[in-house]
Amino acid sequence: MSRAGRSAGRSASGSGQDAATVDLSAVIVAASPDGPLVLLRQIGGDLLPSLPSGPLEPRHRTIEAGLRSWVEELTGHSLGYVEQLYTFGDANRHASARGQTSRSLSIGYLALVRETRARQGDDIAWQSWYRFFPWEDMRAGAPQVMTRIREGIAGWIAEAPRDEREDRESRARAAFGAAGDRWNEELVLERYELLYEIGLVPEAHRDGAACWAPREAALTEAESLYSDHRRILATGISRLRGKIKYRPVVFELMQPRFTFLQLQRTVEALAGVELHKPNFRRLVEHQGLVEETGAVTSNTGGRPARLLRFRRDILREHPGTGVGLPPGRPRKT
Amino acid sequence: MSRAGRSAGRSASGSGQDAATVDLSAVIVAASPDGPLVLLRQIGGDLLPSLPSGPLEPRHRTIEAGLRSWVEELTGHSLGYVEQLYTFGDANRHASARGQTSRSLSIGYLALVRETRARQGDDIAWQSWYRFFPWEDMRAGAPQVMTRIREGIAGWIAEAPRDEREDRESRARAAFGAAGDRWNEELVLERYELLYEIGLVPEAHRDGAACWAPREAALTEAESLYSDHRRILATGISRLRGKIKYRPVVFELMQPRFTFLQLQRTVEALAGVELHKPNFRRLVEHQGLVEETGAVTSNTGGRPARLLRFRRDILREHPGTGVGLPPGRPRKT
DNA sequence: CCCGTTATACTCAATATCAGTCTAAGCTGA
DNA sequence: TCAGCTTAGACTGATATTGAGTATAACGGG
Known part of the structure; x- marks a missing residue:
C-alpha cells in the first residue's frame, strides 16, 4: 500500500508526487564573554555571509x-543540543526556481555548542548575531539604530491609507x-518581518517585495545575509530566547564550571537585556538547577x-524548568 | 549561482542533491462540548485511521x-489558525522506502477550526483524540488505563540492567x-515516546523496534493510527497544550459568543485537566482577553x-498573552 | 417554594516577583 | 598599610500573583 494512495486524491492520481530537493540550514550558536555567536560562512568577497x-x-x-x-564534518566540533526550527519552502524562494517542477525546501535547525574554535583556515567564522540584528541588543539601553527604525515606522504609519x-x-x-x-525580547521574528514588510532591510528589495520604503532607506547599521538566512536566524534567536525561560538550555553553552555572573552574562547576551543580579541569583538557586563544585x-x-x-540530573527530574528572565534591571536615564 | 554551490561541499559535487517526495499531514482540531476532536480518515475496514x-x-x-x-478541498471548511509542527523524515519511515534513493518527508501541521460539520458521505470523521491517548485525559482523575501503564513501566524498570x-x-x-x-499535561510526546520505547503501543512492534514488552502487552485501551500518525498527533496535542498558555489560541475553537464556563470546559478538554473555576475566571478577566456582549x-x-x-484587537496589542492554566482543582480522593 | 444547579463575587493565606540596600572579600596603587 | 575600586553574595520590604475556599445570586423543576 503506497502512501500516495491515502492522500488527498485528486493530485495523487496519475502522475504521482513531484520531487523536491531538501537542504538543511543550521543556526549554530555559542556564547562568548562578549556576546552570542553564530557560525557563518563567507564565500568570496561579493557574496553575503550564509x-x-x-x-x-x-x-x-x-x-x-x-x-x-555534515556540520561536524564542516566545523570540526560535535553538536550538543540540536532542535528543528522550521521548514521553509516558498515556491519563489529563489528566483531561479520559479517555473521549475522541482521545489527546494530548507529545513532550519538550531544547534548549541560549547566550543568556539572553528576549524581554522576555512571560510567560516563566528560572528555576534547582533551584527545582523543590532536592534535586538538592548543590554546597554536602546541602541542607535532604534531611532532610525522608529522614524521609519513613524513614516510608514503616517503615510498609511x-x-x-x-x-x-x-x-x-x-x-x-x-x-x-x-x-519583549522574544519577538525577534515579528520585528524582522515588520522591517522586511516596510522595506527597511535590503533583502526586501532584493526579493522584489512591494514595500513602502525606498531601497536607499534600508538600514545600513545591520548586515544582511544570503537568501532568506536572516529570517532563519531570526527564527533561531526567537526560539532560543523563548526556550531559555522554560528549559535549562543555557547550560549547553556554558563551560562545565562557571560563576553566577558568567551564567547571568550569558543569559543577558542571548536575551539582549540586562537582568537584576540578586533576583537572577535567587531564581537560579531556587530552581535547583546548579550545585556548587566547592x-x-x-x-x-x-x-x-x-x-x-549544572545539575545534569535535573534534566530528567523536572522537564519543565528553565533559567528564566527575572525581569530587567531598571535603567537610569 | 546555485544553492548547491554554497553547501557543505563533498556531497554536492558531482551528482547533485537527491530528491525527496513531500507530503503534508494535518492535525485538524475542533472542540465539542464533550471533548477535543481531531479529523481522521478511515479507508477500508482493515486499515488504521490516518x-x-x-x-x-x-x-x-x-x-x-x-x-x-487541499484540506479545504477535502473537508469542505476553511482553516483558521494554521501552524507548522515538525518535519518528519526518518529514512526507514516506511519499510518500502528502505534502500530507495528517494526519501519521503512529511511536514506536520496543526490547524484549528470552529466548525465540526465535515463534508458528509465521506470516509472522514471527527474523533475525540483521547481515543488514541486515553492516558492524557485526567479530567476525571487518573483513567483506568493508567494503572496498566504504571504496571508496565514498573516491570520495565524492575527488569532493567x-x-x-x-x-x-x-x-x-x-x-x-x-x-x-x-x-504536566504538556508532555504528551514524551509519554508517547516512552510507551513506544517500552513497547506498550502496537506500532512499536509493527515498526519492528526492539522493545522490552512483548507484542501482547500493548495497551488495548488505546487505538493506534496509520504509520507514525499517532506520533504526529502527539506532537500536535503537545504544541496546542503548550500554546494555550501564552497565546489566545483557544478562541480559534470557540463560537463567536460563549460563556465563561464554556471557555473553561474547552481549555479543560484540550489540557485534559480540571481547573479551579473562580481562578480561571479571574485570570481570563484580568488579561482582558474577552469583553461582554451584553x-x-x-x-x-x-x-x-x-x-x-473574544477581543480580537488584543491579538495585536499583547502578542504574549494566553489563557493559561490556573492550576488544577484539587481532587478529592 | 424548597432544592439542585450554575453564575459571579469575595476573602485570605502562601508564594513569587521586583527593586532595592548592605556587608564581604578580593585587588590596586598611593 | 590602607583607601578605594571591583565583584560576590546575603538580606529586606513592597507589591503582585497564585491557590484554594466561601458566600451570595438567579434560574428551573418538582
Missing part, C-alpha cells in the same frame, strides 16, 4: 543525523512596544566567586 | 498555502510524574450566564 547548510542525503537515517553529520492606519499602529506597537511597555575562582576583578556546575 | 494528508505540489506558492488548499535502572526510573518520573507531583444565555442549567466575545 548559514552553514548542506544537502539531506539518502544515507542519513534521520534528518537530524544528516545535519549532525486611512483604513490601514490603526492596523499599522498596533502592529508596530506589538512588535517594538510602546513608550512605557516592557521590551572550588572558587578569583579572576573576577573583585571578591572571588564560587564555581558552579 | 491524519488527512496530501502532497505538496509545485503550484502551491507556500507550504502552508498547499496545506490550506543494573546500570540502566536509575535512568529508566528518572525518565518514567519525568514523563508520568511521581506520586505527589503535579501532572447578552445572556439561560440554557446553563442554573443561573443565566453572560455571553462573552
Whole structure:
C-alpha cells in the first residue's frame, strides 16, 4: 500500500508526487564573554555571509543525523543540543526556481555548542548575531539604530491609507512596544518581518517585495545575509530566547564550571537585556538547577566567586524548568 | 549561482542533491462540548485511521498555502489558525522506502477550526483524540488505563540492567510524574515516546523496534493510527497544550459568543485537566482577553450566564498573552 | 417554594516577583 | 598599610500573583 494512495486524491492520481530537493540550514550558536555567536560562512568577497547548510542525503537515517553529520564534518566540533526550527519552502524562494517542477525546501535547525574554535583556515567564522540584528541588543539601553527604525515606522504609519492606519499602529506597537511597555525580547521574528514588510532591510528589495520604503532607506547599521538566512536566524534567536525561560538550555553553552555572573552574562547576551543580579541569583538557586563544585575562582576583578556546575540530573527530574528572565534591571536615564 | 554551490561541499559535487517526495499531514482540531476532536480518515475496514494528508505540489506558492488548499478541498471548511509542527523524515519511515534513493518527508501541521460539520458521505470523521491517548485525559482523575501503564513501566524498570535502572526510573518520573507531583499535561510526546520505547503501543512492534514488552502487552485501551500518525498527533496535542498558555489560541475553537464556563470546559478538554473555576475566571478577566456582549444565555442549567466575545484587537496589542492554566482543582480522593 | 444547579463575587493565606540596600572579600596603587 | 575600586553574595520590604475556599445570586423543576 503506497502512501500516495491515502492522500488527498485528486493530485495523487496519475502522475504521482513531484520531487523536491531538501537542504538543511543550521543556526549554530555559542556564547562568548562578549556576546552570542553564530557560525557563518563567507564565500568570496561579493557574496553575503550564509548559514552553514548542506544537502539531506539518502544515507542519513534521520534528518537530524544528516545535519549532525555534515556540520561536524564542516566545523570540526560535535553538536550538543540540536532542535528543528522550521521548514521553509516558498515556491519563489529563489528566483531561479520559479517555473521549475522541482521545489527546494530548507529545513532550519538550531544547534548549541560549547566550543568556539572553528576549524581554522576555512571560510567560516563566528560572528555576534547582533551584527545582523543590532536592534535586538538592548543590554546597554536602546541602541542607535532604534531611532532610525522608529522614524521609519513613524513614516510608514503616517503615510498609511486611512483604513490601514490603526492596523499599522498596533502592529508596530506589538512588535517594538510602546513608550512605557516592557521590551519583549522574544519577538525577534515579528520585528524582522515588520522591517522586511516596510522595506527597511535590503533583502526586501532584493526579493522584489512591494514595500513602502525606498531601497536607499534600508538600514545600513545591520548586515544582511544570503537568501532568506536572516529570517532563519531570526527564527533561531526567537526560539532560543523563548526556550531559555522554560528549559535549562543555557547550560549547553556554558563551560562545565562557571560563576553566577558568567551564567547571568550569558543569559543577558542571548536575551539582549540586562537582568537584576540578586533576583537572577535567587531564581537560579531556587530552581535547583546548579550545585556548587566547592572550588572558587578569583579572576573576577573583585571578591572571588564560587564555581558552579549544572545539575545534569535535573534534566530528567523536572522537564519543565528553565533559567528564566527575572525581569530587567531598571535603567537610569 | 546555485544553492548547491554554497553547501557543505563533498556531497554536492558531482551528482547533485537527491530528491525527496513531500507530503503534508494535518492535525485538524475542533472542540465539542464533550471533548477535543481531531479529523481522521478511515479507508477500508482493515486499515488504521490516518491524519488527512496530501502532497505538496509545485503550484502551491507556500507550504502552508498547499496545506490550506487541499484540506479545504477535502473537508469542505476553511482553516483558521494554521501552524507548522515538525518535519518528519526518518529514512526507514516506511519499510518500502528502505534502500530507495528517494526519501519521503512529511511536514506536520496543526490547524484549528470552529466548525465540526465535515463534508458528509465521506470516509472522514471527527474523533475525540483521547481515543488514541486515553492516558492524557485526567479530567476525571487518573483513567483506568493508567494503572496498566504504571504496571508496565514498573516491570520495565524492575527488569532493567543494573546500570540502566536509575535512568529508566528518572525518565518514567519525568514523563508520568511521581506520586505527589503535579501532572504536566504538556508532555504528551514524551509519554508517547516512552510507551513506544517500552513497547506498550502496537506500532512499536509493527515498526519492528526492539522493545522490552512483548507484542501482547500493548495497551488495548488505546487505538493506534496509520504509520507514525499517532506520533504526529502527539506532537500536535503537545504544541496546542503548550500554546494555550501564552497565546489566545483557544478562541480559534470557540463560537463567536460563549460563556465563561464554556471557555473553561474547552481549555479543560484540550489540557485534559480540571481547573479551579473562580481562578480561571479571574485570570481570563484580568488579561482582558474577552469583553461582554451584553447578552445572556439561560440554557446553563442554573443561573443565566453572560455571553462573552473574544477581543480580537488584543491579538495585536499583547502578542504574549494566553489563557493559561490556573492550576488544577484539587481532587478529592 | 424548597432544592439542585450554575453564575459571579469575595476573602485570605502562601508564594513569587521586583527593586532595592548592605556587608564581604578580593585587588590596586598611593 | 590602607583607601578605594571591583565583584560576590546575603538580606529586606513592597507589591503582585497564585491557590484554594466561601458566600451570595438567579434560574428551573418538582
